[in-house]
Amino acid sequence: MSGTHRILALNYSQTGQLQRILDSICAPLCTNSSIEIVRVNIRPARPYPFPWPILPFFDVFPETVGEVAVPFTLDWPDGAPECEADFDLVLLAYQPWFLSVAQPMMSFLKSRDAQRLLAGRRVITIIGCRNMWLMAQERMKVHLSRLDAHLIDNIVLTDSAHSMLTFFSTPLWMLTGRKGPWLGGQIPEAGISDTDIKDASRFGHAIESGLEKRTPDDLHPMLDGTGAITINERLIDSEKFGKRSFILWGALLRFLGRPGSFFRRSVLLFYILFLITIIVTLVPLFALLKLATRPFFRKRAASQRAYYAAPTGEGRERIDAFGLVSETDGQALAPAASGQDHPCAQPDRDQQGNTI
Known part of the structure; x- marks a missing residue:
C-alpha cells in the first residue's frame, strides 16, 4: 500500500528483545491506514x-569500540522499495555493546546504505539495554x-532491577x-520487563499523533x-571513565592481533579479570561519590541531565x-504480549533470516 506517511524501522536484535520493543x-502505527x-x-x-x-563475547570488544565495520545485508521485506524509498521518518533500534553502538548497527551507519537512507531524514533512536547507554548515544549522534x-x-528502555x-x-x-x-528468585529475570515493553506502545501513539500535525521540515x-x-546521573562519570578505558584497551588488543589469535x-x-575488578570496586565508588557530592554540584548535574536527555527530555507530563497499556488492563503480561500478536510484528528469526 502507499501511505500518506512512510516510516522505515531498522534494527538488529540478537536476543529478540529489541525486536519486541x-x-x-x-x-x-500499523493500524493507521x-x-x-x-x-x-x-x-x-x-x-x-x-x-x-565469554571469550568470543569479549573478543568483539576491540573492534566494537574501534567502530570497525563488518559485512552485512539489509533484510528488506518482499516487494519493498529499497534505497529509492522516500521515508518521512526512520526508527533506528540498537543495543549498546561495551558502551558503544553495537557492531552490526555501527556497520550500517558507516555504509553507503546509511548515506542513502538517512541523509536529510528525521530519525528516532530506540535503545534497549541493561543500564548504560549514554556514551553509545554520543557516538550515534x-x-x-x-x-x-x-x-x-x-527512546531508552532499561532493565528495572537493581544494578547489583x-x-x-x-x-x-x-x-x-x-x-x-536464578537462585530461587534472589536474582531476578534478566532483561527489560514485559510491562515496560508493552507500555512502549505509547511512543507509537505519540509518533502517530506527531506525524499528523507536523510539516516535512x-x-x-x-x-x-x-x-x-x-x-541515571550516578552512572555518568562511570560511563565516561569506562569509555576511555575501553578505547585504550581496545586499541592495544587490536594491535596484538586479529580476533581469535592466541596472544590477543x-x-x-x-583484561576480563581487570574489568570485573573495576566494575565491583570503582563503579560503586563513583556512584557513592556522586551521591555524596550531589548537594554541591546540583547545577552541573542538572546541566548534564538536560544534555544527555536531549532532544526528547525527561518530561512525563x-x-x-x-x-500506559499495563495500567488499563491491570493484568499480568505474558511474554508474547508485545510480540507476535501485534499487527505488524515480525516473526522471530535467527540472524540469517530464517523463521524460528
Missing part, C-alpha cells in the same frame, strides 16, 4: 552467537550528524540463553513529555494523553 512501538511501515533487519554476514560464550540526518527523539542484581542476571542470560530468575521532538528517557586472547583473559 520495536513491535510494541510500531503496533499503533495513512501510515506505511517498512521493517528491515540488519543481517551480519557472520552471525553473532546466542548464547554467547556523531554519525547521524555526519550523515546529515536529523535526530529528533530518543543485573550485574549477575545479564551475563547469565548472555552465557546460557536463559533469562532466569519540522524537526522538533515528537516524544517530549512521554517518559521516553530517564537519566591471552591478554584478553587478563504527556503520558496520560497516550496511556
Whole structure:
C-alpha cells in the first residue's frame, strides 16, 4: 500500500528483545491506514552467537569500540522499495555493546546504505539495554550528524532491577540463553520487563499523533513529555571513565592481533579479570561519590541531565494523553504480549533470516 506517511524501522536484535520493543512501538502505527511501515533487519554476514560464550563475547570488544565495520545485508521485506524509498521518518533500534553502538548497527551507519537512507531524514533512536547507554548515544549522534540526518527523539528502555542484581542476571542470560530468575528468585529475570515493553506502545501513539500535525521540515521532538528517557546521573562519570578505558584497551588488543589469535586472547583473559575488578570496586565508588557530592554540584548535574536527555527530555507530563497499556488492563503480561500478536510484528528469526 502507499501511505500518506512512510516510516522505515531498522534494527538488529540478537536476543529478540529489541525486536519486541520495536513491535510494541510500531503496533499503533500499523493500524493507521495513512501510515506505511517498512521493517528491515540488519543481517551480519557472520552471525553473532546466542548464547554467547565469554571469550568470543569479549573478543568483539576491540573492534566494537574501534567502530570497525563488518559485512552485512539489509533484510528488506518482499516487494519493498529499497534505497529509492522516500521515508518521512526512520526508527533506528540498537543495543549498546561495551558502551558503544553495537557492531552490526555501527556497520550500517558507516555504509553507503546509511548515506542513502538517512541523509536529510528525521530519525528516532530506540535503545534497549541493561543500564548504560549514554556514551553509545554520543557516538550515534556523531554519525547521524555526519550523515546529515536529523535526530529528533530518543527512546531508552532499561532493565528495572537493581544494578547489583543485573550485574549477575545479564551475563547469565548472555552465557546460557536463559533469562532466569536464578537462585530461587534472589536474582531476578534478566532483561527489560514485559510491562515496560508493552507500555512502549505509547511512543507509537505519540509518533502517530506527531506525524499528523507536523510539516516535512519540522524537526522538533515528537516524544517530549512521554517518559521516553530517564537519566541515571550516578552512572555518568562511570560511563565516561569506562569509555576511555575501553578505547585504550581496545586499541592495544587490536594491535596484538586479529580476533581469535592466541596472544590477543591471552591478554584478553587478563583484561576480563581487570574489568570485573573495576566494575565491583570503582563503579560503586563513583556512584557513592556522586551521591555524596550531589548537594554541591546540583547545577552541573542538572546541566548534564538536560544534555544527555536531549532532544526528547525527561518530561512525563504527556503520558496520560497516550496511556500506559499495563495500567488499563491491570493484568499480568505474558511474554508474547508485545510480540507476535501485534499487527505488524515480525516473526522471530535467527540472524540469517530464517523463521524460528
